[in-house]
Amino acid sequence: MSKPLGKIPATTKPKSSERERSVRLRPGRQRAVNTTPRVRSSAAAKNLFRLVRLVSRSPRAPGRVGGQGGSSRLSNYMRRAVVNVRYKTSKSPRSWKAHGAYLERESATRPVETEHGREHDPSKDRLGVAKEESLAAIADRWQRDGDARIWKIIVSPEDSGVDFERTAKTVISAIERETGHPVEWAGIVHRNTDHAHAHLVIRGRSPDGKPLDLPRTVIRQGLREAVRLDLTHQLGPRTIADIERQKTGELTTARVTSLDRSLARRVRDHSSDGAFQRLLRTNNVEEQRRLNYLKTIGLARQETSELWLLRTDFVAQLTQMKDLQDRARTLFRSGVAISDPHAPMEFLSGSRKFIGRVLLNSEDERTGAMQTIFETIDGRIQIIRHDSTLRAAWERGDLRPGNLVSIDFLKSSPERLYAVSLGADQTVLTDKKALDVVLRKIDLRELAKPELEKGWMGQFRKALSERARSRPRDRAL
Template sequence: MPGISLETAPMTDRSEYAFRPRLGRIRSLGNAKRGRTFTSRLARAISRAGPKGRAGPRRRQRRPRIQGGRRVVVKARVVRMAGSTRAALAKHLRYISRESAMRDGEEGHVFDHASEDVDRADFATRAEDDRHHFRFIVSPEDGSEMADLKPLVRDLMSQMETDLGTRLEWVGAVHHNTAQPHAHIVLRGRRDDGRDLVLPRAYISHQIRETAEDLATRELGPETRLEQDLKLARETRAERLTKIDRSLRKLAGRDGRLTLTDTPPRYRQVNHARLKRLQQMGLADFEGGGTWRLDERLETRLRTLGERGDIIKALNRAARNSPGRRIDPDTRLAPGARLTGQIARLSAGGDFHDETLAAIDTPDGRLISARLGANVDMLHLKPGMLVTVSRKSGTARPSDRTIKTVAHANGGIYSASLHQAHDPRATPDFVSAHVRRLEVMRRLGLAERRADASWTVPDDYLERVAAIETEKAGAVPLSVQIDSHLTLAQQVKAEGLTWLDEQPETGWAHGFGADLTAARRQRWQVLQARGLAEAGQQSLSAEQSEMLKQRGMEHTGKTVADSIGKPYRALPKSGTVEGVYTATVTNGQGRHAVIEQKASFTLAPYRAVMERSRGMSISGTIKNGRVNWIFGKRRTRGLSR
């Protein structure tokens, strides 16, 4: 019975079934371990002993690394499915199948065990009801020597099917956009019998990698002693975290000290060369007698240096197409700062290549790197676009200011009752939110909880909170706003209103700034030649801007009309709109959705949330040029009438 757990008493002569009831909390299920049935405990014991059949992966004994075996890096991530995750899965599939990451001449697609071109939208739809899915990156150390990674991926997934005792549904894509060819794999979290697919930690951590290494060794043959020595020699000079560094860290004691004579004789020369290089970098000290001391932040600082090296490489690649630019890998936007520029190059970053890294060409002639995070759709960004990147401001929250106000009025003490007395309109939930905020601050050492459930708030509370928020803001990826989908050259000849038309005269004379100044001058010449601006005019009037907007939309509508064979009807400033969302189109004023009716179509401002309804009927209410959309098949009066 829930709430009561029975504890058997020792048998006595008086009663064979004596027991003592021990009451629990109301609605409590008691101790979960006691509540397990015999069947569930038996199944768990069998699973721990090594399940066979379909209950889980067949455990193989951990093998020592084969001498000469090829190394493969396998990164795994389990993603639980939720409302937003479903859209993220479709976005991830579009990302891994983009053409820019493929080998030159290859079309963007995903493959599986039998097909070279799998319908990714269909795969995402089938995975919608899964509890979770798995994402893998498989990167052989010698992948550049392999003709194609697809056979390795297919063999790896086939062996996983054997281990797990079930057919697996997966798609993959091979990327050649980095120095190390690698494969992305998305695996559904469902077995062929409909149950959830569960992979034990040890299987993900070791067995998948070991299988991939066996397959790579089988294809390329064992690694020779000369190959191993050459790889290690290159690592001794690297400004990043290497296998040698990890080995040295394991050999060192808690104080970071290690003696070179205690290292394996075969690698002693390599270790010494690496330690000398670390000493030059300020990450190791020689204490005499063959003893070295490693920096306690060795791994962190080497990872940072590796990331900086990757940034410099990306900026150098971008500079090839942007002569006269100065590479600046160390610029970091301060909290609350904004920067406008042109995208010079895009690349993928992060452990799972799911972050967007952009090389931004700034007006003062610099090339900087901006980490845009995993929430930015890389497919919607293109080199040449004009963007503004910004960092979240690191300031105290309104709740922090309220806490400080209440505490200041009560001698530095805050409590729920004092808050209620200070603001009688505050609801209990509102006050509880402030208490939770103080609990977070307590764990950071910014507040002290007293025995009577009140809080001691220091005088410099807001300043210290702002410092913490500033530090957090520095670790968050930058936000990006697309100012123009058109390049500067496209904006010069555009029919409608452009970003360039709204920019003031500047004195930039270097890099992108010089290009911007020249493009603005050419744009005004075009507008004057078309009779849309007067000679000597430096800015557009409100009437001129509105006229250019209408002209641009009419030109875009005519272009789309010629393509789909339906007449264009302008979006009214108020009323309703209804139709099927079929495509998107961009012009100088941004991105627009094509909404088709039976006999015509209209263009409406695009929103990312519309993607889930592409090909479906949508409707919306228009007010002051803005549309409040209703998705699905609900119909209202609109333009289709």
Template sequence: MARHPKSPPPRVAPVRQYSRRAFVRVRYSGAKKAGQWRAHGAYLEREGAQQEGGKGIGFSATSDDVSVSKTADAWQTAGDDKMFKFVLSPEDGARLDLVDYTRKVMARIEQQVGQPLEWCAIDHHNTDNPHVHILVRADKKLFLSNQLINKDAREIAGDEATRALGYRTEKEIQAGRDREIEQRRFTGLDREIQKKLVAEPPQKEGEAAPGTWLVEIKNVDKNQRYADRVLREKKARRQHIARLKALEEIGVAEKVGHMTWRLDAGWDKALKELETLKNRSSMLLQHRELMTDPRALPVVTKLEPGQRLVGRVLGTGMNDATDSAYLLIEGADGKAHFVSQTAKIVELRGEGKLKPGEMVSLESKVSKTTDRPFLIVESLGLEIPSRGFTSVKIPDQILDADLKHREKAGLQLPDPEAARMTSGFAGHYQRALIERSKRRAIEIEKAAAERKAREEKWQKEREERAARRNKRRRKREIDDEIE
């Protein structure tokens, strides 16, 4: 008699896999400069971050009408030296009342900390998943343990989402997994595939392994005890096959057999970089109207000692994923650079500098006293508009500084043909730099010739003076002999 799979015995409580998930990031911010926290709060209140019709109004444990910028500024003005910044992002944020949800999460965190928390928050709906930014007053007594920051806060947030919406159904879980199939990032399906990988052996004996990976998707064993397990494994197999086909389209996988795929070395890193690129592109979109070339590649830039960046400011902003502030620069190299804001950048912004369109230079050097790198940020005193930028003449002083840096660092000029084909401000700057290098070479040659002529003239004059002195001395000697 054929044996049919049976359903598993009932469980006492739903397993962890059915719980709702949430992402929580906790950082702290020091009070380095007056007005710093107010500026951070103002950015969180910016137009367009909340739901349509939102007016940048935050909330707290007891109020639905809170100014995040004024509250944060009041804390700093009172002498607080730091505050904690939370990013609370439940997976099903679009289905939650984020205000009520946040209050419940913070109440439980307050219980765990064992002391009252003073906080304010604002919800954002400008990303794929609605989330909440929370500022918590640290005062001098508040201490958040690593256990809370790294684990407990996330579990509390997930538990409150589960209480509000109930456990995830099998249908919801499978729908979430299906959504991962076409995503251009490293997903949960990829983690499952990663566990099945085996290193591809060398083609010939004695050769080094190629560094690639192989994965074979096998058939499901239908003779298992539990019917639901068979069904889940069948669904997982279908999803893994679909995901591998999607990875073929992305370009990190290749089908090499009936149910076997080869994955490139570093395929997982490539997927994570794709997600990072998507996040940068999303941030770049906020400044697109100010760009002279919207096709500029977004890159995160950290200058190493000796490196220099020249460009025009597009604006400042905050990475909602990391809660870190950045300065966005359309570089003379044709890239859009995200540069983490330093104290010097914040200081210049406070002085009304580094406005959109303004040309700047950033150069990393090493301190002679501390032997640590520091960033020199200089406003070049020239505004390059996003429209009509070719009509703005870039002063020789700016171009000469770049040429001198290139000479010192051993860097070559942009290729003339490539510069001719480059669009936007970068092309305008590169062509001006090349033309200036030609004129500068002529000027240097002319100056060298003039210097040589002057030196020859001075040498001739010195020789003539010496000859006259010798003549006078000889005359005196003759006169002395006559006497």
């Protein structure tokens, strides 16, 4: 007989909460569908975002000049500009008035078309008190009041679309915070070059009668930082694409770049060649590309795959090339056509004896010195810095573009040169008296050159030849 089964233990029923927990569905980690893989932000992008936050949080008026301008990484994303600060003393009478008159003459006097195809009103390019009075009158009054100096500032942004009134006020505010005094100023915008730029004149006297002094740190760095911050506020930070485009463009440009300055600091002397005395070793791709360009314009020579020779004066040569390009571009836009665009160009530090047609009056961007560009009747382009001879002629109005000017020694004072206008280029062609003056000073055989048959110079030579043939008949009558 089988044993009875023992008591079966009762199973414990799970509590309802435990039962629900055991069957609850738990979704897995959410995954992105049809999206590009996530990439880690680059350092460049992080710096750009930091600058955007910095600009958006910083006050519209920059802080005290000469302070911290941000890290160099952030600085790469700020808008760029050249800020040139100079001053002029009152040693030469009426020289400040001449500077103001030059700025007025070279400013746009007619509506200019903007990049969006609209006409720009030139009246908006008058800044500060220049809205009410001419720059010549303002500067002349300051000099006659006995001021020791006048400050001249050029602000040249790299980008277009700048509100120059706002940028000028940024510069003035920075100076007033630094000096602790309000300043008198005026300005005008020039749009006759590739980059529009503003010329400011600032009175060199404080309200208390003392000379207005600007610390060297403000001149070298402070004002430029203030302008760059203002431009970044206006236009937004430079993008990574902007920076790459600028770097690529600098590899093949005939001017001094930051890469050239870096190369110049790293070269060492090498005496195997008279002209190429700088030795440089590099395997950097960008430096190699820049050196290859310098090689094409005769400023570098490759010895091996990594070894290069540079001309000792390659930085000075690049500077002069940029000057020639700027002047040629300005001449092209000046409205006075050059007879021979390929004529040799030379720089002179003072007047010399010649006859030539005025092409342009301008200021040297680095020194601020006035200069006049002539097309001489023997087929050269001469850029002459103003001395007492040219300054006097300019003040008399004899150096207007298009005037034919004779520079010769005075009979009463043979050691002194005197410049005088013989008339406007088109009227001179039929002016017997002016043609006779030229014929007395030159030998027509010297003008028998093929290159002098072009443009206005060709017309002038033809007029001289016809006048030379007709003079004996006039005398006989």
